[in-house]
Amino acid sequence: xxVDESPRTLADKLNRLFQTVRRQGDAEYSxxxxxxxxxxxxxVQISHTYIWQLRTGRRVNPTIMHLTALATFFGVPVxxxxxxxxxxxxxxxxxxxxxxxxxxxxxxxxRSAELTQGSRAAITEMVNQLWKLExxxxxxxx
Amino acid sequence: xxVDESPRTLADKLNRLFQTVRRQGDAEYSxxxxxxxxxxxxxVQISHTYIWQLRTGRRVNPTIMHLTALATFFGVPVxxxxxxxxxxxxxxxxxxxxxxxxxxxxxxxxRSAELTQGSRAAITEMVNQLWKLExxxxxxxx
DNA sequence: GTCTGCCGTCAACCTCTGTGTAGGATGACG
DNA sequence: CGTCATCCTACACAGAGGTTGACGGCAGAC
Numbered sequence: 001x002x003v004d005e006s007p008r009t010l011a012d013k014l015n016r017l018f019q020t021v022r023r024q025g026d027a028e029y030s031x032x033x034x035x036x037x038x039x040x041x042x043x044v045q046i047s048h049t050y051i052w053q054l055r056t057g058r059r060v061n062p063t064i065m066h067l068t069a070l071a072t073f074f075g076v077p078v079x080x081x082x083x084x085x086x087x088x089x090x091x092x093x094x095x096x097x098x099x100x101x102x103x104x105x106x107x108x109x110x111r112s113a114e115l116t117q118g119s120r121a122a123i124t125e126m127v128n129q130l131w132k133l134e135x136x137x138x139x140x141x142x
Numbered sequence: 143x144x145v146d147e148s149p150r151t152l153a154d155k156l157n158r159l160f161q162t163v164r165r166q167g168d169a170e171y172s173x174x175x176x177x178x179x180x181x182x183x184x185x186v187q188i189s190h191t192y193i194w195q196l197r198t199g200r201r202v203n204p205t206i207m208h209l210t211a212l213a214t215f216f217g218v219p220v221x222x223x224x225x226x227x228x229x230x231x232x233x234x235x236x237x238x239x240x241x242x243x244x245x246x247x248x249x250x251x252x253r254s255a256e257l258t259q260g261s262r263a264a265i266t267e268m269v270n271q272l273w274k275l276e277x278x279x280x281x282x283x284x
Numbered sequence: 285g286t287c288t289g290c291c292g293t294c295a296a297c298c299t300c301t302g303t304g305t306a307g308g309a310t311g312a313c314g
Numbered sequence: 315c316g317t318c319a320t321c322c323t324a325c326a327c328a329g330a331g332g333t334t335g336a337c338g339g340c341a342g343a344c
Contacts (some may be wrong), residue, residue: 045303056322061300090218192331192333205332
């Protein structure tokens with residue numbers, strides 16, 4: 001894995017954390033140190049062996065309990081471990097959705113939902129036409 | 143749990159999703175329906191019984207694989223289940239989100255958000271007219 | 285009525301996550 | 315050199331995560 005590239009697997013992400021988050025600018029935390037710190041600091045038990053398995057990709061499907069414990073220790077949001085393309089896409093939609101409140105689109109959406117099939121189709125068509133008019137460059141739909 | 147309060151436990155959060163995210167404005171998805179949809183749509187196996195166990199709080203510590211599968215199905219980021227701040231934020235949009243999911247409306251809403259002010263006004267007007275036509279009894283709601 | 289289909293519930297079961305424990309490698313200190 | 319300490323690695327196994335299959339309840343169709 002090159003240094004300036006985004007880590008992709010869970011193991012990569014975890015290793016990246018070990019590599020960057022250090023105490024006093026010293027050497028990396030050891031698996032044992034992290035396991036002990038978590039077991040004492042939070043009321044979650046975790047073994048150094050298991051951390052090693054996660055780092056080496058031998059185990060890839062931890063429970064949310066252990067994942068949050070690790071995230072908490074390294075001071076990153078849990079989403080750090082889960083953030084993939086799919087999540088990014090959903091986030092984008094949600095962002096747009098939130099912005100729609102201000103734009104007054106909420107009304108359109110909620111009302112449209114209560115219309116008959118035919119009326120909705122008409123609205124869809126109209127929206128599409130207007131959109132094409134205003135976005136001549138973009139060819140296809142998301 | 144009161145309706146306008148943010149759900150706290152995993153079970154609560156999951157139930158909230160079932161309650162708000164429905165198809166065609168109909169009844170809630172059944173556990174069986176969700177299990178089948180996930181097993182077919184994504185390449186993740188999950189049993190309806192297990193979904194029930196999660197909803198009733200009998201199991202509280204799922205693996206990230208199953209959690210992401212559920213989040214993906216309901217169209218929310220995985221962080222919804224894990225980060226309470228994120229949960230509160232998303233909950234606000236959930237009602238709107240539920241409205242969007244009804245047939246054809248997602249497209250209308252998302253596209254409308256990208257239109258110019260004038261076009262949006264035109265659409266709004268058209269929707270309003272149609273809505274009044276189809277709902278003669280209701281004078282002015284919401 | 286009863287048949288069919290789908291639902292939520294339950295308990296027994298199986299799979300795999302996560303642990304205990306120990307081996308080998310390396311470096312610090314005497 | 316030997317000893318101690320601490321690390322990463324390995325592997326068997328306990329037990330929690332997740333599944334299977336069956337039961338009773340409830341609605342609609344015949």
